[in-house]
Amino acid sequence: MLVTRALRSISSRTSSTTRLALTYSRRYSSASSSPPQIRINAARLQSTVEELANLSVAKPLNHSYMPNPPSRSPGSTDPRSYPLPTGTSLLPPTTSLRHYLTTTLGVTPLIDDLGSLFLPLASSPRPSAPSIALGGPLDSSPLPLLAALEVVRTLQDYAVETTHPITLIGWSCSSGSRFPRALLGSGVWAGHVGVDEAWGIREVGSDHAGRRTVKACLRESGWLGSLDASVQLGAYFEALPTKWIDEIEIGTGAKAWRWIEVSVKGGDALAAAGRCVLAGREVGNMLNGRVSTGVFEAANAGFAGTPREAKFSLYIMGKNVDEIQEEALRMFAKIAFEEGGVVEKVEVVMDEPELRFDEHCIAAIRESLEDVSGGGLLGDHETGLLGPGVSVGELGEGTVVENFVESPMDAVNTARRGVPTGVVMVPEDNGPEEWALGAQVLLGAVLEWDRVQGAAGNFTERGFLSM
Structure with a gap:
């Protein structure tokens, strides 16, 4: 706690x-x-x-x-x-x-x-x-x-x-x-x-x-x-x-900071979402901002199953929030495709200007x-x-x-x-x-x-x- x-x-x-x-x-x-x-x-x-x-x-x-x-x-x-x-x-x-x-x-x-x-x-x-x-x-x-x-x-x-x-x-x-x-x-x-x-x-x-x-x-x-x-x-x-x-x-x-929720569907959605979280952090570092994930959810596919749906949050902070988000979503689409799925939904939960x-x-x-x-x-x-x-x-x-x-x-x-x-x-x-x-x-x-x-x-x- x-x-x-x-x-x-x-x-x-x-x-x-x-x-x-x-x-x-x-x-x-x-x-x-x-x-x-x-x-x-x-x-x-x-x-x-x-x-x-x-x-x-x-x-x-x-x-x-x-x-x-x-x-x-x-x-x-x-x-x-x-x-x-x-x-x-x-x-x-x-x-x-x-x-x-x-x-x-x-x-x-x-x-x-x-x-x-x-x-x-x-x-x-x-x-x-x-x-x-x-x-x-x-x-x-x-x-x-x-x-x-x-x-x-x-x-x-x-x-x-x-x-x-x-x-x-x-x-x-x-x-x-x-x-x-x-x-x-x-x-x-x-x-x-x-x-x-x-x-x-x-x-x-x-x-x-x-x-x-x-x-x-x-x-x-x-x-x-x-x-x-x-x-x-x-x-x-x-x-x-x-x-x-x-x-x-x-x-x-x-x-300025922004909180978005990203949903991945199809293929190995869990693997795709996990890779996206790490990629988002790297994008934040590369563009002199900060990206982190505090909420991560995946559908229960059983002991030997492959989750087909996953969702995670993205907290983006910096002077160039739009640029960071654009580059992160570009990376996410590429990763989801490689894992056999798609980025199904991107929702802005909070958007706070400087x-x-x-x-x-x-x-x-x-x-x-x-x-x-x-x-x-x-x-x-x-x-x-x-x-x-x-x-x-x-x-x-x-x-x-x-x-x-x-x-x-x-x-x-x-x-x-x-x-x-x-x-x-x-x-x-x-x-x-x-x-x-x-x-x-x-x-x-x-x-x-x-x-x-x-x-x-x-x-x-x-x-x-x-x-």
Whole structure:
């Protein structure tokens, strides 16, 4: 499982005895003239990772805040014990993350039509002002949401009073691993996908009749809601786990990408589809893009049979998506012919053009990252987060790297809807220290954006849209 694997990976690489000692030196409240040091609690973040990694949804859960609690198992005597099958979106371990978020902050969540969670927090004397939202997906790596949660907890630790309210958002059905469309929850929220269309999407699987719809799965899991309340977003910030970087970077925009489904029929369709997947990857490399396959299905032909039908997905990313797709399909037709079949169908599932994130959000992240990179020691000499006496200067003080995001993420949909959006790119495999730093940068960006926009009195600008 994506969530469990990510949690156990990060949990295994550190102890829980460190505490991040970074300072955000700017004004954190319009009413404060001498703010204290506002530090992310790295030990608590690590503890949260470990706690969530070990959380079992088989334990009794409190469903009192859920809009449609699932029915009890037959014969169950505990009203808090419910059947929760295994899987990805809307299923364990993602349901554990949902329960954790909704209970740990003591806030009654708003739950929309696709099961996305909105947790508005009382952090501002102006509750009617547009919210600064922090969020991430509920069904892939939990690190973005756990970093956002640590930012919220830190604001509460220091009783920070922001000009804008803070809202924590968990996006539902983002990964595309269970349902064949990525970023589904945020896509519906942003108006790019209709609710009825989203509800009708069926699970990935070879038995079409046995696949449940999104709506059926939402109802079964108890997370089918209806967001009637209005929550205005002034800005949205998200941390993104990124494989291809070695240090924290600023996401200045998102590269164009496309998701297509290819069906091969006749001959040895399984062999043809397998060769096509490998050929697609080579085409992506050759044309300076990236091509990968996340869904692969083949008809069951029995023990000694030859599958006559196969289908696979193709994720294409780069500045020349059209060229990559054209060359890949040319190769696929040749391969299918060699295996005695044909490429029967090519369907574009998602097609996202390149976009640029908001300049004010980028500036806020840049200010925060510069503060962190010039903030002195990353911990004391006894328990320094990166080792005794290691200073940021030794790691490249003053170097702020900005780059385009190369992975699908929900921030793309908030940006397309017109909400000012900022992204902090964090190395995925560098361990929890990097995520503590990422959370610190996220915290600083939120405070900087709140300070600048609050001072300017920007409460009704473009992008302050109701959900």
